Amino acid sequence: MIEFKKVVKSYDNQIKVVNGLDFKINDGELVVLIGESGCGKTTTMKMINRLIEPTGGEILINGKNIMSINPIELRRNIGYVIQKVGLLPHMTVGDNIELVPYLQKWDKKKRRARAEELLDLVNLEPSQYIDRYPNELSGGQQQRVGVARALAVNPDIILMDEPFSAVDPLTRDQLQEELLKLQDEVKKTIVFVTHDMDEALKLGDRIAVMRDGKIIQYDTPENILKNPVDDFVEYFVGKDRLWKSPEMLFAKDIMNKKPIMILQDRTPANAVEIMKEKNVEYLLVVNQVGDRPKKLLGIVTPRELSGKGISQYKMKDIMRTQFTTVTEKTSMVHVLQTMKDKKIKNLPVVGEEDGYLKGLITHTSILNILTEAISVYDDDREGY
Amino acid sequence: MTFWEFFMDRLPDVMSQTLRHLQITGISVAFAIVVGIPLGIYITRNRHAAKYILGVANIFQTLPSLALFGLLIPLLGIGIRLAVFVLFLYALLPIIKNTYTGIIGVDSAILEAGKGMGMTSRQLLTMVEIPLALPIMMAGIRISTVINIGTATIAALIGAGGLGSFIFRGISIGNNNLILIGAIPAALLALFVDWLLGVLEYRITPKGIR
Numbered sequence: 001m002i003e004f005k006k007v008v009k010s011y012d013n014q015i016k017v018v019n020g021l022d023f024k025i026n027d028g029e030l031v032v033l034i035g036e037s038g039c040g041k042t043t044t045m046k047m048i049n050r051l052i053e054p055t056g057g058e059i060l061i062n063g064k065n066i067m068s069i070n071p072i073e074l075r076r077n078i079g080y081v082i083q084k085v086g087l088l089p090h091m092t093v094g095d096n097i098e099l100v101p102y103l104q105k106w107d108k109k110k111r112r113a114r115a116e117e118l119l120d121l122v123n124l125e126p127s128q129y130i131d132r133y134p135n136e137l138s139g140g141q142q143q144r145v146g147v148a149r150a151l152a153v154n155p156d157i158i159l160m161d162e163p164f165s166a167v168d169p170l171t172r173d174q175l176q177e178e179l180l181k182l183q184d185e186v187k188k189t190i191v192f193v194t195h196d197m198d199e200a201l202k203l204g205d206r207i208a209v210m211r212d213g214k215i216i217q218y219d220t221p222e223n224i225l226k227n228p229v230d231d232f233v234e235y236f237v238g239k240d241r242l243w244k245s246p247e248m249l250f251a252k253d254i255m256n257k258k259p260i261m262i263l264q265d266r267t268p269a270n271a272v273e274i275m276k277e278k279n280v281e282y283l284l285v286v287n288q289v290g291d292r293p294k295k296l297l298g299i300v301t302p303r304e305l306s307g308k309g310i311s312q313y314k315m316k317d318i319m320r321t322q323f324t325t326v327t328e329k330t331s332m333v334h335v336l337q338t339m340k341d342k343k344i345k346n347l348p349v350v351g352e353e354d355g356y357l358k359g360l361i362t363h364t365s366i367l368n369i370l371t372e373a374i375s376v377y378d379d380d381r382e383g384y
Numbered sequence: 385m386t387f388w389e390f391f392m393d394r395l396p397d398v399m400s401q402t403l404r405h406l407q408i409t410g411i412s413v414a415f416a417i418v419v420g421i422p423l424g425i426y427i428t429r430n431r432h433a434a435k436y437i438l439g440v441a442n443i444f445q446t447l448p449s450l451a452l453f454g455l456l457i458p459l460l461g462i463g464i465r466l467a468v469f470v471l472f473l474y475a476l477l478p479i480i481k482n483t484y485t486g487i488i489g490v491d492s493a494i495l496e497a498g499k500g501m502g503m504t505s506r507q508l509l510t511m512v513e514i515p516l517a518l519p520i521m522m523a524g525i526r527i528s529t530v531i532n533i534g535t536a537t538i539a540a541l542i543g544a545g546g547l548g549s550f551i552f553r554g555i556s557i558g559n560n561n562l563i564l565i566g567a568i569p570a571a572l573l574a575l576f577v578d579w580l581l582g583v584l585e586y587r588i589t590p591k592g593i594r
Contacts, residue, residue: 049500051496051499051500072502072503072504073502074502075499075500075501075502076501076502077502080497080500080501082493082496082497082500083493084491084493086493086494086496086497086498086500087494087497088494088497088498088511088512089494089516089590089592089593090515090516090590090591090592090593091590091592092592099501100501100502103501103502103503103507133591133592134592135592135593149501159500
């Protein structure tokens with residue numbers, strides 16, 4: 001367990017970069033420190049392995065004040081992964097991973113075996129990569145080696161300083177997934193610094209939102225999202241997600257979760273009635289109603305209902321079965337492009353794996369999400 | 385008598401003076417390495433001292449070599465000792481400067497990673513900073529050596545011998561051939577040593593940063 005007690009870090013006795021931190025990180029927990037640049041998140045993390053030393057308060061690891069531990073010893077028992085990877089360029093991948101074991105005087109055989117084991121763990125084929133140099137690897141591969149290196153002597157604690165911020169979004173996604181899987185296996189206490197809320201929400205067991213050297217809210221991702229403690233957190237969670245990174249918005253965020261549906265056995269007369277009542281011109285034909293998962297079988301618009309002698313048929317006979325869908329994880333950018341390319345106003349969303357109907361994206365649902373994002377401005381109070 | 389015959393007549397003499405030339409240069413550069421590299425490393429740890437030490441080394445570099453030889457005769461007398469000492473002073477600056485520049489140029493992210501993994505500052509120096517600075521340090525040694533091969537010709541004036549002795553004798557008796565059998569080997573020697581050190585520089589550069 002890592003415990004911060006009234007920790008302060010100031011420079012020249014004036015500027016307080018970290019101002020009275022009081023929090024605990026439990027064993028096996030992945031805690032994300034998040035905030036804008038200059039909020040003290042990196043300083044907070046670096047105080048744990050004494051790369052930066054606090055000017056006040058104390059930090060305890062398993063009840064022991066870290067100032068009483070030799071910093072070299074302390075650091076060798078805490079894994080450390082940094083943004084720019086920090087692999088030693090003149091050493092091979094194997095030698096990089098073996099570095100801390102080497103410093104700990106493990107024998108050569110044991111070191112090599114450990115390096116191979118770790119490369120396996122981070123999905124790099126040992127025989128292929130162990131003798132390569134870092135500059136022969138892609139950014140994502142380098143960062144995997146960085147993670148492997150941090151795990152070398154099997155430390156209980158791992159510090160990660162914006163480890164995935166320098167790789168492209170696809171690789172970042174993949175590395176995040178791998179980290180989650182890895183964490184499932186190794187169950188380390190991980191302190192993860194980022195400025196990317198999506199990353200924080202995806203990875204964190206708990207998230208500490210920081211501002212001006214203080215923790216504003218320290219909670220589970222769900223609670224941070226649902227019950228932001230103040231405007232700042234709300235702004236940081238909500239607005240940041242939408243405006244700074246529209247590619248982080250997915251179909252599931254912009255769809256109407258309760259689209260208008262009709263059962264496959266209903267008649268055209270039923271369909272017309274529903275369209276009138278709900279004021280829509282687009283019905284999703286499904287196999288069952290209620291809260292149970294439904295299969296989307298087809299769609300019905302006024303065009304399908306306008307043929308002669310149509311009244312004797314059921315929905316399943318007249319519905320259109322050729323239509324475009326997207327999955328919940330399709331990005332908003334892609335959704336808009338699809339609607340534009342296909343010249344459609346309605347786009348059903350289905351589950352990626354199960355194929356069940358999840359919702360419907362319409363112009364209205366997109367407008368709604370945009371309106372929500374700016375609704376902190378209260379028009380009623382304008383002028384007061 | 386052609387130049388070639390003239391040269392072949394004096395071949396043993398040329399050979400021994402070439403050796404002497406190499407000796408003066410080699411010893412002076414060796415001393416400069418032994419002093420310059422630790423000094424260069426020291427000033428990366430003490431940036432305040434860097435200003436002064438680089439300043440002093442700079443001054444030696446700007447003094448005309450002839451003047452320096454003259455000024456130091458009273459202290460060290462004439463001969464090889466003085467030559468080696470002056471050339472040593474000349475070789476210092478590129479070596480100190482390149483050691484310093486090479487080490488402070490190491491990416492701070494790499495250093496932080498090393499420190500964060502628990503390397504002591506000595507381990508950081510020997511396992512990270514020096515290996516990464518090695519190509520630049522080596523370039524400094526190369527520059528010093530090549531410059532010194534040129535400057536060492538002047539050392540003949542203070543009785544240290546070397547290829548310069550043919551040149552100065554040739555000038556004083558107006559014999560161009562004599563000048564050339566000093567100048568051509570000196571130039572070839574500089575080119576050859578430069579090439580040799582270039583190969584060495586490549587060989588000692590760690591594979592991952594070539």
